[in-house]
Amino acid sequence: MNVWGQIWAKAVYLVCNYSPKGNWWGHAPYKHGSPCSACPPSYGGGCRNNLCYKDDSTARERSRVETEENNFIEPEAPRSRKTPQQPDPERDRNVVESSEQMSQLVACDTKLRDQCKGTTCNRYECPAGCLESTARVVGTVYYEMQSSICRAGIHYGVIDNEGGWMDVTRQGRKEFFIKSNKNGVQSIGKYQSANAFTVSRVMVKVITCETTVAMLCPYQKPARHCPRIYCPQNCLQGNAQSSRVIGTRTYSDKSSICRSAVHAGVMKNEQGGYVDVMPTNNRKLYIGSYQNGISSESLQNPPGGKAFRVFAVI
Numbered sequence: 001m002n003v004w005g006q007i008w009a010k011a012v013y014l015v016c017n018y019s020p021k022g023n024w025w026g027h028a029p030y031k032h033g034s035p036c037s038a039c040p041p042s043y044g045g046g047c048r049n050n051l052c053y054k055d056d057s058t059a060r061e062r063s064r065v066e067t068e069e070n071n072f073i074e075p076e077a078p079r080s081r082k083t084p085q086q087p088d089p090e091r092d093r094n095v096v097e098s099s100e101q102m103s104q105l106v107a108c109d110t111k112l113r114d115q116c117k118g119t120t121c122n123r124y125e126c127p128a129g130c131l132e133s134t135a136r137v138v139g140t141v142y143y144e145m146q147s148s149i150c151r152a153g154i155h156y157g158v159i160d161n162e163g164g165w166m167d168v169t170r171q172g173r174k175e176f177f178i179k180s181n182k183n184g185v186q187s188i189g190k191y192q193s194a195n196a197f198t199v200s201r202v203m204v205k206v207i208t209c210e211t212t213v214a215m216l217c218p219y220q221k222p223a224r225h226c227p228r229i230y231c232p233q234n235c236l237q238g239n240a241q242s243s244r245v246i247g248t249r250t251y252s253d254k255s256s257i258c259r260s261a262v263h264a265g266v267m268k269n270e271q272g273g274y275v276d277v278m279p280t281n282n283r284k285l286y287i288g289s290y291q292n293g294i295s296s297e298s299l300q301n302p303p304g305g306k307a308f309r310v311f312a313v314i
Contacts, residue, residue: 094290094292095265095292096263096291096292098265098266099312099314100311100312101276101311101313102122102309102311103165103276103311104125106125106126107127107150108126108127108133108148109135110149111135111145111147112147112168113145113195115149116170116197121168122167122225123167123202124153124165124167126149126150126153126159126164126165126166127150128161130163131151131154131185132161133151136148136151137151137155137186137187138177139178139196140177140178140179140180140182141156141198142171142174142196142198143155143177143187143198143199144174144177144194144196145195145196145197146194147197149199151185152187152199154184155187157182157183158199158201159201164202165202165228166199166200167201167225168197168200169197169199169222169223170195170196170197171195172195172196173193173195173196174195174196176189176192176193177189177190200225202225203228204230204274205227205228205229206229207257207258208232209231209232209238209256209259210238210242211256211257212253212254212256213226213253213255213277213306214254214306216257217277219280219281219306219307219308228276229274229275230272231257231258231272231274231275232272233269233270233271233272234270235258236259236262236292236294240295243256245263245294245295245297246286246296246299247283247286247287247288247297248286248288248289248291249309250280250286250307250308250309251264251286251307251308251310252286252305252306253305255308257308257310260296260310261310262292262294263289263291263292264310265291265292266312269292269293275312275313276310276311276313277309277311278309278311279308280308280309282302283302285298285299286300286307
């Protein structure tokens with residue numbers, strides 16, 4: 001061995017190991033040994049084939065511990081794929097149905113004083129056979145409030161003994177009531193002031209999908225009667241711009257009557273048919289909603305706009 005120019009015949013090789021104690025597989029540059037007991041636990045090593053080695057699983061566990069020297073963003077865990085929810089046609093359409101009627105079914109002896117206590121006391125349906133009833137009628141043309149509604153209608157001639165619909169309008173106080181015999185009904189007179197009403201025939205009007213209450217019969221004082229309305233089929237497919245629907249349940253009188261009827265659920269779009277409308281006074285706020293395939297609009301503080309409600313005819 002040549003050491004600084006001199007030949008040492010009996011030299012002994014000495015290898016200095018400055019690595020940590022124990023043989024580390026692939027890390028220590030000296031001959032393999034078997035001191036597994038010397039594997040330093042601080043390095044998280046293990047023992048395999050009598051050699052110290054770094055366990056990969058242990059290293060992976062340690063690599064997941066976030067330190068200042070190992071400050072990386074962990075990859076996002078794979079998300080479980082959710083099964084897509086099947087569409088529900090009924091839920092998506094938000095189907096609403098209403099059988100509320102403006103017209104009230106009354107008996108032959110029903111008095112207007114007993115019946116007319118709500119906002120919808122202006123249209124009545126009478127049964128057949130009221131000509132044979134003994135319920136009294138007070139007055140002629142102007143009828144006293146204690147008169148039979150249906151027999152007053154027969155007396156004036158707006159319905160017959162087969163029954164039917166008629167409109168009633170309250171007229172305030174009258175000084176006296178005159179008796180007469182008309183259409184098989186004998187009315188009696190009364191020479192004392194009392195509240196009165198008049199009767200009229202229910203008119204029927206065929207309209208288009210674009211017709212509005214503002215066009216047909218806007219709200220007035222004293223209250224007026226709108227005709228019974230017949231709507232065509234398939235107004236849902238009409239032009240939403242020219243057939244707007246504003247509000248829910250109570251609608252702006254700028255709304256399409258027929259599309260509002262579909263939205264309110266009082267009429268089927270594919271069938272069309274008869275509806276009743278009741279004009280009302282101003283409303284400060286209209287709330288939009290999605291019902292029966294129609295999206296209605298919201299509107300706040302409309303200038304001078306009136307409103308209406310729409311009812312089923314059964």
